[in-house]
Amino acid sequence: MVLGSIGPSAVARLALCAAGGLTVSFADRMAVRAVAGPFDGGFRLEACTVAVVLYAAFTAGERLLSARRRQGAVDGIPSPLTRFAARAHASFDRFETLRAPVRLAVCTTFILVCWTPVIVMMAPGTIWYDTGDQIAQFLAVVSTDGTMGAVSSHHPLLDTIVFGTAAWAGEGLLGGYGVGLACYLAIQVAVTCTELAGVCLYARRVGCGRTGAACMLLFFAVFPAFPIFTMSIVKDTLHMMALIPWLVMVAETTRTRLAALDSRRFLIGFAVVSTLCALTTMTGLVIVILTLACLPLLRARRGRRLAALACMLVVTFVAGVAFPAMVRGPLRVRGEDANQLLVVPMQMTARYALDHPHDVTDRERRIIDKVNHVPFERMASRYNPYLADPVIQYSLRDPAAVPDYLRIWAAMGLRHPDSYAAAFAALESGWFSLRRTPLNTTNRGISLERLSRHADEATGNTMWFQIDDAISPSFRTLAKRSPRRAVDRPAAYRLWDTWRETPILNLPTFTAVWTFILPLFLAFSLIGRAGLRRERAASLPQASPRRSWWPFAIPLVWSLLSLLPNAISIPLKPTATRYMMWAPVTIALMLALLHADMTAPERLWADIDERGTACDTSDTGHGIGRTDA
DSSP: OHHHHHOHHHHHHHHHHHHHHHHHHHHHHHHHHSOOOOOOHHHHHHHHHHHHHHHHHHHHHHHHHHOOOOOSOGGGOOOHHHHHHHHHHHHHHHHHTSOHHHHHHHHHHHHHHHHHHHHHHHTTOEEOHHHHHHHHHHHHHHOSSSOOOOOBTTSOHHHHHHHHHHHHHHHHHSSSHHHHHHHHHHHHHHHHHHHHHHHHHHHHHTTOOHHHHHHHHHHHHHOTHHHHHHTEESHHHHHHHHHHHHHHHHHHHHHTTTGGGGSHHHHHHHHHHHHHHHHSSTTHHHHHHHHHHHGGGSSOOHHHHHHHHHHHHHHHHIIIIIHHHHHHTTTTOBOOOGGGGGHHHHHHHHHHHHHOTTSOOHHHHHHHHHHOSSOHHHHHHHOBTTBSHHHHTTSOSOGGGHHHHHHHHHHHHHHOHHHHHHHHHHHHGGGTOSEEOSOOOOSSOOOHHHHHHTGGGOEEOBOOOOOSOOOOHHHHHHHHHSOOOOSOHHHHHHHHHHHHHSTTTTGGGBHHIIIIIHHHHHHHHHHHHHHHHHHHHHHOTTSOOOOOSGGGGHHHHHHHHTTTTSSBOSOSSTHHHHHHTHHHHHHHHHHHHHHHHHHOHHHHTTTBOTTSOBOOOOOSSTTTTSSOO
16 A cells, blocks of 8 residues: 555655665675675665665755746845846846857857866876877888888777877878877867867757756866866777767757758768767777667657668668778778677686686686687686786687687586676676775786775775876887977876865766766656656546657667676776766766756757657747746
């Protein structure tokens, strides 16, 4: 009776928070000790506490997102706060009467001004280890001194072309590769600032309230993770320049129920941006294709669904077939084996070697030793629960033996699934945990005994960025020939360390906030809104159905799933943070769209009617202050 009285959606939301509490508590155990048990009273108390905190925080967050701005002063008597609010409201009115390019320029300038101290601290920008390899490979191919080289397909080929071309142009035209990379970095910063400002303006146009849009703009401007990351020259920052407009275009396509694809210019732009997004990171192709494959499944006219399908096929062909074939010859691309696909299975094999070293046949040992550079006998000593690199290295000994390995891997897993589960949970724990081991060992194994000894020193599982250059051996000669000067990199480290150690301010620095907790909040809100729709349909049978918000989250779902095959999740090194820096932008956009759906659905869904027909909307952004939520 009690459960029935509070409704099925409330029960589902309570269960969701309980599952979230269990997940966070379990992940904390794995991220600190790499062992699951014991599931004692302390574990249950921690899980219940986290569940209660999640439910309270989610409820408060939902009320905050659904709150509408109230007009007028209290009791008609203006107070200093009310007068300030009135002036701010008038300023917003004037701002929103400006033309869209002017508003974009103002917001971009605001972000850039706030980023300037970090830009000065990190000038002339950070080069990551992989970036140096990519530049060295490209310069070896285009060199005129007879040097023969090849480009590895381990990195996105478009990224290698962009970074290599910037360095090559700098050396040939500007007196040094560093000048060329500095020019590229200036473009990257300017483009990223403009795109983040555009996200805020788009959110405001489709119904996000002034306060919500302003908070989003302030977050992009003052959270130091954005300028620190954008001042890095690495494939993920290049990918971000394509990802941000792609997210907005996917949202617009979903919002208009594919009606946006009626515009030939939009459709071509969408295909181009999707292709760039797919070509600039290794997981981008999968995420983009799977997202585009979901669009024709939306409720829309047949012609629009066919246009969405055609867009997916074009992007798949260009990014997956045509572009690689076009550059393979000129760049002398060197193919890589399937070692990246075996990251998680080989990590499970290493945990099996640690837990059950004697429960393995001679044939299984031979096959493992045949496919992997690290032999089975050494796997236990090299096993790092939070990083697969010490076990699988960067290539396979014999790729032809992979099918045999997968067969014996499955057989061993059937014998001891507990070891495989522990290996997977520890490797992925960083995406869900709020705490982590204090050990940052990356070049060798970490024993479970050592983890246990340091468990009481556990720290917060916060982001960690590459701020100083990481020079690879292949790039060292070029770096010595044309050195780059750093202005004040320690200041950037101090800024980030201070931010992530300051209470309240450090909340967005926790990895799991973006990769688990806020996505869980979106699910929490969707469950509640589904319950409200059912109640509305039951009480008002003749009312038109409300549009469903969940299709907006399609890119988020695929992006979150793409985190699981990676070799690292806890930031023992900055790579783990690099993998998830798309999440703050994506989640911020999702929250803005959810806020618009809660408070101004007539704005969010204004461009189409119930039949999916595009409506005649004369609002181009000049009058977006008419409905303020």
